[in-house]
Amino acid sequence: VALSSKTINTFGGLTSFPRYDRSKISPGILHIGVGNFHRAHMSVYMDSLFNMGLGQDWGIVGAGIQPGDEKMRSNLEKQDWLTTIVELDPSGLSARVTGAMVDFLPVDIEAILVGLTDPRIRIVSMTITEGGYFIDAATGGLDIEHPDIRKDASHPDEPQTLFGMIIRALRVRRERSIPPFTVVSCDNLPGNGHVARQTVVGLARLSDAEFADWIEAEVAFPNCMVDCITPATTARERSIVREQFGIEDTAPVVCEPFHQWVIEDTFPNGRPPLEEVGVEFVSDVTVYELMKLRILNAGHASTCYAAALLGYHFVHDALADEDIREWVRALQIRESIPTLGSIEGVDYSQYLAKVVERFSNPEIGDTIPRNIADGSDRQPKFILPTLRDALDQSGSIDGLALEIALWCRYCTGVMENGDKVIIQDPIADTLTAQAEEAKTHPKAFIEIGTVFGDLVDSQKFVSAFGNWYSKLLENGVRQTLKDYVAMGS
Ligand code: NAD
The missing domain is CATH 1.10.1040.10 (N-(1-d-carboxylethyl)-l-norvaline Dehydrogenase; domain 2)
Incomplete structure:
Protein backbone atom coordinates (compact mmCIF):
# COMPACT_ATOMS: atom_id res chain seq x y z
CA VAL A 1 0.00 0.00 0.00
CA ALA A 2 1.34 3.41 -0.94
CA LEU A 3 2.27 5.56 2.03
CA SER A 4 0.12 8.69 2.53
CA SER A 5 -1.85 10.52 5.21
CA LYS A 6 -4.88 8.45 4.25
CA THR A 7 -3.16 5.06 4.55
CA ILE A 8 -0.97 5.77 7.58
CA ASN A 9 -3.31 4.04 10.02
CA THR A 10 -3.57 0.89 7.95
CA PHE A 11 -0.04 -0.39 8.49
CA GLY A 12 0.29 -2.90 11.31
CA GLY A 13 3.52 -3.45 13.19
CA LEU A 14 4.96 0.06 13.07
CA THR A 15 6.89 1.00 16.21
CA SER A 16 5.66 4.58 15.87
CA PHE A 17 3.67 6.83 13.55
CA PRO A 18 2.30 10.38 13.85
CA ARG A 19 -0.41 10.28 16.50
CA TYR A 20 -0.69 14.07 16.38
CA ASP A 21 -2.91 16.10 14.07
CA ARG A 22 -0.44 17.10 11.37
CA SER A 23 -2.67 19.94 10.18
CA LYS A 24 -2.05 21.64 13.55
CA ILE A 25 1.75 21.55 13.24
CA SER A 26 2.96 24.99 12.17
CA PRO A 27 6.32 25.66 10.52
CA GLY A 28 9.25 26.69 12.71
CA ILE A 29 12.31 25.06 11.10
CA LEU A 30 13.44 25.40 7.52
CA HIS A 31 15.79 22.54 6.68
CA ILE A 32 18.06 22.70 3.65
CA GLY A 33 19.30 19.39 2.21
CA VAL A 34 16.55 16.84 2.78
CA GLY A 35 18.75 13.80 2.31
CA ASN A 36 18.67 10.58 4.26
CA PHE A 37 20.56 11.76 7.30
CA HIS A 38 18.20 14.61 8.15
CA ARG A 39 15.22 12.28 7.88
CA ALA A 40 16.92 9.64 10.08
CA HIS A 41 18.04 12.14 12.70
CA MET A 42 16.51 15.58 13.29
CA SER A 43 13.19 14.70 11.77
CA VAL A 44 12.91 11.58 13.99
CA TYR A 45 13.61 13.63 17.12
CA MET A 46 10.97 16.18 16.04
CA ASP A 47 8.42 13.46 15.28
CA SER A 48 8.96 11.97 18.75
CA LEU A 49 8.49 15.41 20.28
CA PHE A 50 5.23 16.01 18.38
CA ASN A 51 4.01 12.58 19.50
CA MET A 52 4.48 13.78 23.09
CA GLY A 53 2.31 16.80 22.29
CA LEU A 54 5.26 19.18 22.58
CA GLY A 55 6.84 21.84 20.35
CA GLN A 56 4.11 21.72 17.73
CA ASP A 57 5.00 25.18 16.41
CA TRP A 58 8.31 23.78 15.17
CA GLY A 59 7.22 21.82 12.10
CA ILE A 60 9.90 21.21 9.48
CA VAL A 61 9.76 22.78 6.03
CA GLY A 62 12.14 21.14 3.59
CA ALA A 63 14.19 22.99 0.99
CA GLY A 64 17.02 22.30 -1.39
CA ILE A 65 18.85 23.85 -4.31
CA GLN A 66 20.47 20.81 -5.91
CA PRO A 67 18.98 19.12 -8.98
CA GLY A 68 18.45 15.94 -6.92
CA ASP A 69 16.24 17.83 -4.46
CA GLU A 70 13.53 18.15 -7.12
CA LYS A 71 13.19 14.38 -7.25
CA MET A 72 13.16 14.06 -3.47
CA ARG A 73 10.48 16.73 -3.27
CA SER A 74 8.24 15.07 -5.82
CA ASN A 75 8.67 11.67 -4.15
CA LEU A 76 7.80 13.05 -0.75
CA GLU A 77 4.92 15.19 -2.04
CA LYS A 78 3.15 12.05 -3.27
CA GLN A 79 3.26 10.67 0.26
CA ASP A 80 2.26 13.90 2.05
CA TRP A 81 5.89 14.44 3.23
CA LEU A 82 5.78 11.23 5.29
CA THR A 83 8.90 9.05 5.53
CA THR A 84 9.35 5.41 6.52
CA ILE A 85 12.38 4.87 8.74
CA VAL A 86 13.70 1.33 9.09
CA GLU A 87 15.96 0.76 12.08
CA LEU A 88 18.67 -1.80 11.41
CA ASP A 89 18.56 -3.56 14.74
CA PRO A 90 20.55 -6.81 14.61
CA SER A 91 17.82 -8.51 16.66
CA GLY A 92 15.24 -7.65 13.98
CA LEU A 93 14.36 -4.74 11.72
CA SER A 94 11.65 -2.35 12.82
CA ALA A 95 9.86 0.45 11.00
CA ARG A 96 8.27 3.74 11.96
CA VAL A 97 6.71 6.51 9.91
CA THR A 98 7.56 10.12 10.72
CA GLY A 99 5.46 13.16 9.95
CA ALA A 100 7.54 16.08 11.25
CA MET A 101 7.94 17.57 7.80
CA VAL A 102 4.87 19.63 6.93
CA ASP A 103 5.97 21.18 3.65
CA PHE A 104 8.82 21.18 1.13
CA LEU A 105 9.46 24.41 -0.78
CA PRO A 106 9.74 24.28 -4.56
CA VAL A 107 13.35 24.04 -5.73
CA ASP A 108 13.34 27.69 -6.63
CA ILE A 109 15.36 30.56 -5.22
CA GLU A 110 12.43 32.99 -4.89
CA ALA A 111 10.35 30.39 -3.05
CA ILE A 112 13.23 29.65 -0.67
CA LEU A 113 13.76 33.37 -0.01
CA VAL A 114 10.08 33.73 0.86
CA GLY A 115 10.40 30.75 3.21
CA LEU A 116 13.51 32.18 4.88
CA THR A 117 11.80 35.51 5.58
CA ASP A 118 8.68 33.90 7.10
CA PRO A 119 8.66 35.15 10.73
CA ARG A 120 7.45 31.72 11.90
CA ILE A 121 10.78 30.23 10.76
CA ARG A 122 13.11 30.63 13.75
CA ILE A 123 15.68 27.95 12.92
CA VAL A 124 17.38 27.28 9.60
CA SER A 125 19.10 23.91 9.72
CA MET A 126 21.13 22.19 7.06
CA THR A 127 22.76 18.93 5.97
CA ILE A 128 24.47 19.87 2.74
CA THR A 129 27.55 17.59 3.05
CA GLU A 130 31.03 18.55 4.18
CA GLY A 131 31.76 19.85 0.67
CA GLY A 132 28.88 22.36 0.69
CA TYR A 133 30.55 25.13 2.70
CA PHE A 134 32.98 26.65 0.17
CA ILE A 135 36.01 25.93 2.33
CA ASP A 136 39.43 26.76 0.88
CA ALA A 137 41.32 23.47 1.28
CA ALA A 138 44.65 25.25 1.71
CA THR A 139 43.67 27.78 4.37
CA GLY A 140 40.52 26.33 5.91
CA GLY A 141 38.90 29.76 5.38
CA LEU A 142 36.17 30.76 2.93
CA ASP A 143 37.09 30.09 -0.70
CA ILE A 144 36.60 33.65 -1.96
CA GLU A 145 37.81 32.73 -5.44
CA HIS A 146 35.04 30.18 -5.97
CA PRO A 147 32.97 31.40 -8.96
CA ASP A 148 29.66 30.99 -7.08
CA ILE A 149 30.98 33.00 -4.15
CA ARG A 150 32.27 35.72 -6.47
CA LYS A 151 28.88 35.92 -8.17
CA ASP A 152 26.99 36.23 -4.90
CA ALA A 153 29.51 38.77 -3.60
CA SER A 154 28.96 41.02 -6.61
CA HIS A 155 25.15 40.49 -6.80
CA PRO A 156 23.99 40.06 -3.21
CA ASP A 157 20.39 40.91 -4.17
CA GLU A 158 20.21 37.99 -6.60
CA PRO A 159 21.84 35.18 -4.65
CA GLN A 160 22.50 31.82 -6.25
CA THR A 161 24.12 30.00 -3.34
CA LEU A 162 22.36 28.86 -0.26
CA PHE A 163 24.56 31.16 1.86
CA GLY A 164 23.78 34.12 -0.38
CA MET A 165 20.10 33.36 0.19
CA ILE A 166 20.56 33.23 3.94
CA ILE A 167 22.29 36.63 3.87
CA ARG A 168 19.61 38.16 1.67
CA ALA A 169 16.87 36.79 3.93
CA LEU A 170 18.60 38.07 7.07
CA ARG A 171 18.75 41.53 5.52
CA VAL A 172 15.06 41.48 4.68
CA ARG A 173 14.26 40.29 8.19
CA ARG A 174 16.31 43.11 9.67
CA GLU A 175 14.52 45.67 7.46
CA ARG A 176 11.16 44.28 8.58
CA SER A 177 12.21 44.00 12.24
CA ILE A 178 11.79 40.22 12.20
CA PRO A 179 14.30 38.62 14.57
CA PRO A 180 16.97 36.57 12.78
CA PHE A 181 16.74 32.79 12.68
CA THR A 182 19.37 30.59 14.30
CA VAL A 183 21.51 28.63 11.82
CA VAL A 184 22.13 24.98 12.73
CA SER A 185 24.55 22.99 10.59
CA CYS A 186 24.16 19.25 11.17
CA ASP A 187 27.00 18.29 8.86
CA ASN A 188 29.77 16.07 10.05
CA LEU A 189 32.41 18.77 10.46
CA PRO A 190 34.19 19.65 13.69
CA GLY A 191 32.96 23.10 14.66
CA ASN A 192 30.14 22.89 12.12
CA GLY A 193 28.52 26.03 13.55
CA HIS A 194 31.80 27.94 13.27
CA VAL A 195 32.16 26.74 9.69
CA ALA A 196 28.63 27.83 8.78
CA ARG A 197 29.24 31.21 10.44
CA GLN A 198 32.53 31.60 8.58
CA THR A 199 30.78 31.06 5.25
CA VAL A 200 27.79 33.32 5.96
CA VAL A 201 29.77 36.15 7.56
CA GLY A 202 32.68 35.80 5.12
CA LEU A 203 30.39 36.01 2.09
CA ALA A 204 28.44 38.96 3.56
CA ARG A 205 31.71 40.77 4.24
CA LEU A 206 32.62 40.65 0.54
CA SER A 207 29.75 43.01 -0.25
CA ASP A 208 28.86 44.83 2.98
CA ALA A 209 31.19 44.85 5.98
CA GLU A 210 28.68 46.65 8.22
CA PHE A 211 26.03 44.00 7.58
CA ALA A 212 28.60 41.22 8.13
CA ASP A 213 29.30 42.73 11.56
CA TRP A 214 25.59 42.77 12.29
CA ILE A 215 25.28 39.08 11.40
CA GLU A 216 28.26 38.24 13.54
CA ALA A 217 26.70 40.03 16.50
CA GLU A 218 23.06 39.01 16.07
CA VAL A 219 22.88 35.55 14.49
CA ALA A 220 23.63 32.38 16.45
CA PHE A 221 25.34 29.39 14.85
CA PRO A 222 25.46 26.71 17.57
CA ASN A 223 27.90 23.86 17.01
CA CYS A 224 26.57 20.35 17.28
CA MET A 225 27.76 16.77 17.20
CA VAL A 226 25.49 14.42 15.29
CA ASP A 227 25.67 10.65 15.06
CA CYS A 228 23.54 7.96 13.43
CA ILE A 229 24.92 5.77 10.64
CA THR A 230 22.54 6.23 7.71
CA PRO A 231 23.43 4.40 4.51
CA ALA A 232 22.09 5.46 1.12
CA THR A 233 18.73 4.05 -0.01
CA THR A 234 18.82 1.65 -2.92
CA ALA A 235 16.31 -0.68 -4.55
CA ARG A 236 17.21 -3.20 -1.83
CA GLU A 237 15.98 -0.91 0.97
CA ARG A 238 12.80 -0.03 -0.94
CA SER A 239 12.04 -3.70 -1.36
CA ILE A 240 12.65 -4.40 2.36
CA VAL A 241 10.09 -1.71 3.18
CA ARG A 242 7.62 -3.15 0.67
CA GLU A 243 8.07 -6.82 1.48
CA GLN A 244 8.71 -6.78 5.19
CA PHE A 245 6.42 -3.93 6.21
CA GLY A 246 3.90 -3.74 3.35
CA ILE A 247 4.66 -0.06 2.72
CA GLU A 248 5.19 1.38 -0.74
CA ASP A 249 7.56 4.29 -0.04
CA THR A 250 9.61 5.73 -2.90
CA ALA A 251 12.15 7.33 -0.55
CA PRO A 252 12.45 5.35 2.69
CA VAL A 253 15.43 5.68 5.00
CA VAL A 254 17.34 2.92 6.77
CA CYS A 255 19.60 3.70 9.72
CA GLU A 256 21.14 2.18 12.81
CA PRO A 257 19.12 2.28 16.05
CA PHE A 258 21.74 4.50 17.75
CA HIS A 259 21.13 8.27 17.64
CA GLN A 260 23.08 11.05 19.28
CA TRP A 261 22.74 14.83 19.04
CA VAL A 262 24.73 17.11 21.32
CA ILE A 263 24.18 20.78 20.64
CA GLU A 264 25.23 24.11 22.09
CA ASP A 265 22.30 25.82 23.72
CA THR A 266 22.45 29.15 21.89
CA PHE A 267 19.04 29.86 20.40
CA PRO A 268 18.17 33.56 20.84
CA ASN A 269 14.97 33.10 18.82
CA GLY A 270 13.78 30.04 20.76
CA ARG A 271 14.01 26.32 20.15
CA PRO A 272 11.93 23.17 20.52
CA PRO A 273 12.26 21.35 23.87
CA LEU A 274 14.37 18.60 22.32
CA GLU A 275 15.87 17.64 25.68
CA GLU A 276 12.53 15.83 26.21
CA VAL A 277 13.50 13.33 23.50
CA GLY A 278 17.14 12.75 24.39
CA VAL A 279 18.99 15.61 22.68
CA GLU A 280 21.83 16.83 24.92
CA PHE A 281 22.17 20.60 25.29
CA VAL A 282 25.61 21.76 26.41
CA SER A 283 27.58 24.99 26.54
CA ASP A 284 30.53 23.67 24.51
CA VAL A 285 30.41 20.74 22.14
P1 NAD B 1 22.34 12.40 1.04
O1 NAD B 1 23.14 12.15 -0.17
O2 NAD B 1 21.17 11.54 1.32
O3 NAD B 1 21.82 13.91 1.02
C1 NAD B 1 22.67 14.98 0.81
C2 NAD B 1 21.85 16.27 0.79
O4 NAD B 1 22.76 17.36 0.70
C3 NAD B 1 20.92 16.37 -0.40
O5 NAD B 1 19.72 16.94 0.01
C4 NAD B 1 21.69 17.32 -1.34
O6 NAD B 1 20.83 18.04 -2.16
C5 NAD B 1 22.39 18.23 -0.37
N1 NAD B 1 23.63 18.80 -0.91
C6 NAD B 1 24.72 18.14 -1.34
N2 NAD B 1 25.67 19.00 -1.75
C7 NAD B 1 25.14 20.26 -1.57
C8 NAD B 1 25.62 21.57 -1.82
N3 NAD B 1 26.83 21.75 -2.34
N4 NAD B 1 24.82 22.61 -1.51
C9 NAD B 1 23.58 22.42 -0.98
N5 NAD B 1 23.07 21.19 -0.75
C10 NAD B 1 23.84 20.13 -1.04
O7 NAD B 1 23.38 12.34 2.24
P2 NAD B 1 23.06 12.21 3.80
O8 NAD B 1 23.20 10.80 4.22
O9 NAD B 1 21.79 12.91 4.10
O10 NAD B 1 24.29 12.99 4.43
C11 NAD B 1 24.35 14.39 4.35
C12 NAD B 1 25.34 14.88 5.38
O11 NAD B 1 24.85 14.59 6.67
C13 NAD B 1 26.71 14.22 5.33
O12 NAD B 1 27.53 14.79 4.36
C14 NAD B 1 27.20 14.46 6.73
O13 NAD B 1 27.78 15.74 6.83
C15 NAD B 1 25.93 14.43 7.56
N6 NAD B 1 25.87 13.14 8.28
C16 NAD B 1 25.56 11.99 7.62
C17 NAD B 1 25.59 10.78 8.29
C18 NAD B 1 25.28 9.48 7.57
O14 NAD B 1 25.55 8.41 8.14
N7 NAD B 1 24.72 9.50 6.39
C19 NAD B 1 25.91 10.74 9.66
C20 NAD B 1 26.22 11.94 10.32
C21 NAD B 1 26.20 13.13 9.60
Missing part, protein backbone atom coordinates in the same frame (compact mmCIF):
# COMPACT_ATOMS: atom_id res chain seq x y z
CA THR A 286 34.19 20.45 21.55
CA VAL A 287 34.79 17.69 24.07
CA TYR A 288 32.01 15.59 22.53
CA GLU A 289 33.49 16.08 19.08
CA LEU A 290 36.86 14.98 20.36
CA MET A 291 35.29 11.88 21.89
CA LYS A 292 33.72 10.99 18.55
CA LEU A 293 36.88 11.69 16.53
CA ARG A 294 39.20 9.86 18.89
CA ILE A 295 37.02 6.86 19.72
CA LEU A 296 34.55 6.36 16.87
CA ASN A 297 36.46 7.67 13.84
CA ALA A 298 39.85 6.48 15.12
CA GLY A 299 38.17 3.17 15.93
CA HIS A 300 37.13 2.83 12.30
CA ALA A 301 40.67 3.65 11.12
CA SER A 302 42.39 1.23 13.47
CA THR A 303 39.91 -1.53 12.60
CA CYS A 304 39.95 -1.05 8.89
CA TYR A 305 43.64 -1.00 7.88
CA ALA A 306 44.24 -4.18 9.88
CA ALA A 307 41.06 -5.68 8.42
CA ALA A 308 41.95 -4.78 4.82
CA LEU A 309 45.37 -6.39 5.19
CA LEU A 310 43.74 -9.52 6.60
CA GLY A 311 41.29 -9.69 3.69
CA TYR A 312 37.99 -8.54 5.27
CA HIS A 313 35.37 -6.62 3.31
CA PHE A 314 32.78 -5.80 5.99
CA VAL A 315 33.41 -3.92 9.23
CA HIS A 316 31.18 -6.29 11.24
CA ASP A 317 33.16 -9.33 10.04
CA ALA A 318 36.41 -7.64 11.04
CA LEU A 319 35.07 -6.92 14.54
CA ALA A 320 34.08 -10.57 14.91
CA ASP A 321 37.81 -11.39 14.64
CA GLU A 322 39.07 -11.41 18.22
CA ASP A 323 42.57 -10.24 17.33
CA ILE A 324 41.22 -7.15 15.58
CA ARG A 325 38.61 -6.42 18.27
CA GLU A 326 41.10 -6.69 21.13
CA TRP A 327 43.64 -4.55 19.26
CA VAL A 328 41.09 -1.78 18.72
CA ARG A 329 39.91 -1.90 22.33
CA ALA A 330 43.43 -1.92 23.73
CA LEU A 331 44.52 1.02 21.58
CA GLN A 332 41.54 3.11 22.62
CA ILE A 333 41.75 2.32 26.31
CA ARG A 334 45.51 2.70 26.63
CA GLU A 335 46.18 5.63 24.34
CA SER A 336 43.13 7.50 23.02
CA ILE A 337 40.93 7.80 26.08
CA PRO A 338 43.74 9.11 28.35
CA THR A 339 44.08 12.13 26.04
CA LEU A 340 40.42 13.12 26.54
CA GLY A 341 39.37 15.45 29.33
CA SER A 342 36.48 14.26 31.46
CA ILE A 343 32.91 15.08 30.48
CA GLU A 344 30.32 15.15 33.20
CA GLY A 345 27.96 12.21 32.85
CA VAL A 346 30.01 10.51 30.12
CA ASP A 347 31.78 7.19 30.67
CA TYR A 348 34.30 6.76 27.86
CA SER A 349 34.61 3.02 28.29
CA GLN A 350 30.84 2.69 27.90
CA TYR A 351 30.99 4.87 24.80
CA LEU A 352 33.76 2.64 23.42
CA ALA A 353 31.75 -0.52 24.16
CA LYS A 354 28.79 1.02 22.31
CA VAL A 355 31.02 1.92 19.35
CA VAL A 356 32.29 -1.67 19.12
CA GLU A 357 28.70 -2.92 19.36
CA ARG A 358 27.60 -0.52 16.59
CA PHE A 359 30.49 -1.49 14.32
CA SER A 360 29.57 -5.14 14.89
CA ASN A 361 26.01 -4.68 13.59
CA PRO A 362 25.81 -6.84 10.44
CA GLU A 363 22.62 -5.13 9.25
CA ILE A 364 24.47 -1.90 8.48
CA GLY A 365 26.78 -3.60 6.01
CA ASP A 366 29.42 -0.86 6.33
CA THR A 367 32.49 -1.72 4.27
CA ILE A 368 36.23 -1.62 4.85
CA PRO A 369 36.91 0.16 1.50
CA ARG A 370 34.60 3.06 2.49
CA ASN A 371 36.57 3.63 5.68
CA ILE A 372 40.09 3.32 4.36
CA ALA A 373 39.81 5.66 1.41
CA ASP A 374 41.57 9.04 1.67
CA GLY A 375 43.85 8.09 4.55
CA SER A 376 46.02 11.13 3.91
CA ASP A 377 43.02 13.28 4.76
CA ARG A 378 41.62 11.14 7.58
CA GLN A 379 44.76 10.20 9.54
CA PRO A 380 45.58 13.86 10.29
CA LYS A 381 42.03 14.31 11.63
CA PHE A 382 41.43 11.04 13.45
CA ILE A 383 44.83 9.79 14.65
CA LEU A 384 47.60 12.38 14.56
CA PRO A 385 46.06 14.89 17.02
CA THR A 386 45.82 12.07 19.60
CA LEU A 387 49.43 11.17 18.88
CA ARG A 388 50.54 14.78 19.38
CA ASP A 389 48.66 15.00 22.69
CA ALA A 390 50.07 11.66 23.86
CA LEU A 391 53.59 12.84 23.00
CA ASP A 392 53.02 16.12 24.86
CA GLN A 393 51.72 14.23 27.88
CA SER A 394 54.57 11.70 27.70
CA GLY A 395 51.93 8.99 27.38
CA SER A 396 52.19 5.68 25.57
CA ILE A 397 52.24 5.98 21.78
CA ASP A 398 52.94 2.37 20.81
CA GLY A 399 49.44 1.61 19.54
CA LEU A 400 49.18 4.91 17.66
CA ALA A 401 52.52 4.19 16.00
CA LEU A 402 51.26 0.71 15.13
CA GLU A 403 48.08 2.15 13.62
CA ILE A 404 50.21 4.34 11.36
CA ALA A 405 52.45 1.38 10.54
CA LEU A 406 49.32 -0.57 9.53
CA TRP A 407 48.27 2.29 7.27
CA CYS A 408 51.79 2.38 5.80
CA ARG A 409 51.74 -1.39 5.30
CA TYR A 410 48.36 -1.04 3.55
CA CYS A 411 49.78 1.72 1.31
CA THR A 412 52.24 -0.79 -0.21
CA GLY A 413 49.14 -1.94 -2.09
CA VAL A 414 49.77 -5.64 -1.45
CA MET A 415 47.64 -7.38 1.16
CA GLU A 416 48.79 -10.31 3.33
CA ASN A 417 47.39 -12.91 0.93
CA GLY A 418 49.25 -11.27 -1.96
CA ASP A 419 46.18 -9.52 -3.40
CA LYS A 420 46.92 -6.16 -4.96
CA VAL A 421 44.58 -3.25 -4.18
CA ILE A 422 44.25 0.19 -5.66
CA ILE A 423 44.87 2.80 -2.98
CA GLN A 424 42.06 5.37 -3.06
CA ASP A 425 43.78 8.56 -2.04
CA PRO A 426 44.64 11.88 -3.71
CA ILE A 427 48.33 11.23 -2.97
CA ALA A 428 48.25 7.45 -3.53
CA ASP A 429 51.44 7.36 -5.60
CA THR A 430 53.45 9.19 -2.95
CA LEU A 431 52.06 6.98 -0.20
CA THR A 432 53.00 3.80 -2.05
CA ALA A 433 56.47 5.02 -2.99
CA GLN A 434 57.25 6.15 0.56
CA ALA A 435 55.82 2.94 2.06
CA GLU A 436 58.16 0.97 -0.18
CA GLU A 437 61.15 3.08 0.75
CA ALA A 438 60.23 2.79 4.42
CA LYS A 439 60.91 -0.94 4.23
CA THR A 440 64.60 -0.10 4.42
CA HIS A 441 64.43 3.46 5.74
CA PRO A 442 61.33 3.73 8.01
CA LYS A 443 61.52 7.48 8.41
CA ALA A 444 60.68 7.87 4.69
CA PHE A 445 56.97 7.41 5.37
CA ILE A 446 56.92 9.97 8.18
CA GLU A 447 58.72 12.40 5.90
CA ILE A 448 55.48 12.94 3.95
CA GLY A 449 55.19 16.50 5.22
CA THR A 450 51.61 17.22 4.14
CA VAL A 451 50.45 14.40 6.42
CA PHE A 452 52.88 14.31 9.35
CA GLY A 453 54.30 17.85 9.48
CA ASP A 454 56.73 18.27 12.37
CA LEU A 455 56.01 14.79 13.78
CA VAL A 456 59.05 13.74 11.77
CA ASP A 457 61.10 15.49 14.46
CA SER A 458 59.86 13.21 17.22
CA GLN A 459 62.50 10.58 17.70
CA LYS A 460 60.20 8.63 20.01
CA PHE A 461 57.50 8.39 17.36
CA VAL A 462 59.78 7.71 14.40
CA SER A 463 61.49 4.89 16.22
CA ALA A 464 58.21 3.34 17.50
CA PHE A 465 56.83 3.50 13.98
CA GLY A 466 59.93 1.85 12.49
CA ASN A 467 59.79 -0.87 15.09
CA TRP A 468 56.16 -1.77 14.34
CA TYR A 469 56.56 -1.51 10.60
CA SER A 470 59.39 -4.01 10.57
CA LYS A 471 57.40 -6.33 12.87
CA LEU A 472 54.46 -6.16 10.46
CA LEU A 473 56.73 -7.01 7.53
CA GLU A 474 58.52 -9.83 9.38
CA ASN A 475 55.81 -11.41 11.53
CA GLY A 476 52.60 -10.43 9.74
CA VAL A 477 49.60 -8.42 10.87
CA ARG A 478 47.91 -10.95 13.16
CA GLN A 479 50.99 -11.70 15.24
CA THR A 480 51.82 -8.01 15.53
CA LEU A 481 48.33 -7.15 16.77
CA LYS A 482 48.63 -9.94 19.35
CA ASP A 483 52.02 -8.57 20.43
CA TYR A 484 50.58 -5.13 21.05
CA VAL A 485 47.63 -6.51 23.02
CA ALA A 486 50.02 -8.69 25.07
CA MET A 487 52.09 -5.63 26.04
CA GLY A 488 49.38 -4.66 28.51
CA SER A 489 49.03 -8.01 30.22
